[in-house]
Amino acid sequence: MRDTSAIPVPKSETLLDWYDGHARKMPWRVGPAERKAGVRPDPYRIWMSEVMLQQTTVAAVKDYFLKFTGKWPTVSDLAAAEDADVMANWAGLGYYARARNLLKCARAVAAEHGGVFPQTYAELLKLPGIGPYTAAAVASIAFDEPAVVVDGNVERVMSRIFNVQTPLPDAKPELTEWAATLTPTDRPGDYAQAVMDLGATICTPRNPACGLCPWRDNCRARLEGTPTDLPRKKPKKAKPKRRGIAYIARRVDGAYLLETRPESGLLGGMLGWPGSDWAETDPVPAPPIRAEWKTLNEEAKHTFTHFHLSLTVLTALVPMERQPERGEFIEADAFDPASLPTVMRKAFALTDRGKT
DNA sequence: CAGGCGTGGGT
DNA sequence: TACCCAAGCCT
Known part of the structure; x- marks a missing residue:
């Protein structure tokens, strides 16, 4: 173990200078130059x-963000939306659950806050x-509160x-304390976005670009030569395999x-094909309507957060008058x-009409 | 409070 | 292939 006590503590100004030149552009972001010119981000x-x-990548979010803000430009518009439309x-x-809470939150802001987002960390934290x-991110980015974003x-x-060296999630309080020591009162929103940009583009999990890091001379792990060992994490549990049946009935x-x-x-509030329960044991057939069910030769494979699923897909063509159970x-x-x-889309994609 | 809760991309 | 990972929250 080297003596790292002589390494200077990083300065937020150093990171902010880097951010001024390297901020990523995103549809929801007010860049550092605009921000300095007085442009305020829309809290919504x-x-x-x-x-x-x-828990979602920037690349995956962009189109959804544009779709949602295009369709519902204000929090009041979203509050008035139909649940099924949002889902x-x-x-x-x-x-x-994020979508369900998004709508709950919009309605709370509309009903209890007059359609105006609360402006402090403590008040934001109360919302679904x-x-x-998220409370710290919104408070700092939208309202310039020096909240600690972790x-x-x-x-x-x-x-x-x-x-x-403490593994996550036990290290969280310790890391939050360190983060608090660096959080500035000047430009707290830009600082929050700057640390996240640094983590996303320089201080990456696998191959960090330490040579390009504005804090390279302040990094103890770099001095130790072991930045990619960190953060340590507790081992994850293996995912069990579950199976089930999905019934795709098409009326004439x-x-x-x-x-x-x-x-x-799981998939709460979402539309889906009726089916059996999903379990590690053989699925119990549960056809939602009387029909001549045909089993597709290929199964729909999908991995959720905590299990693998293999879904047997059954299809049927049913007459107009037949009533579903x-x-x-x-x-x-x-x-x-x-x-x-x-x-559910994967299951449909296995059917003849889903392949087109 | 440990586990439930999606998905797509990268290695 | 079978992992790991990505701007967490809720119960």
Whole structure:
């Protein structure tokens, strides 16, 4: 172990100078030059982007952000939206509780705050779907509050700068303390975005570009030569394999039999094909309507956060008068596979009509 | 409070 | 292939 006590503590100004020249451009971001010229970010758009970015890549978020803000330009517009419309538009982005909470939050802002976002970390934290990270991000970026923003990027940067060996998630409080020591009262929003940009483009998990880092002379892990060992993480559990059955019934007029899943739990509130439970044991058949079901020769494979799924897909063509025991028919012109969560879209893609 | 909760891209 | 990873929150 080298003596790292002589390494100077990094300065926020150094990072801000780097950010002025290297800030990534994003649809929701007010760049450093504009910001200095007095342009203020729209709290609604910052909030929207931060919720979408929870555990989700910037690349995946961009189109969804443009779609949502185009369709619902203000928080009041979103508050007035139909639940099913919001869920359908979120389809494919994952972590669907975010979409349900997004709508709850918009309605809370509309109903309890007169359509104006609360402007402090403490007040933002009370809203649904807004946790410590998102509250701090919105408070700092939209309202210039020097809140301590700690996301995965900040955890990685702090763990390396200060050579924190404690594994996550136990290290979180320690890393938050270090992050607090660096958070400036001047330009706190730009600083928050700067650390995240640093983590995303320079201080990356696998191959950090230490030579380009504005804080390279302040980094204890770099001096030790082991930045990629950090942050340490507790080992993850193996994913079990589950299987299930999905039933895709097409009525002769082209309507499809779908059902809205329960509000809570996996894919909560999303549209999907009726089916069996998904378990590690053999699935129990549960056809939603009487029909001659045909089994497709290929299964839909999908991996969720905590299990692998292999879905057997059954299809049937049913007559107009036949009534389903579960779900409801959606007319052909109202059915859009894009409004389904990905696993359900994969199942549909295996059918003849899904291949077109 | 440890685990539930999606998805797509990278290696 | 089978991992890992990405601007977390909720219960």
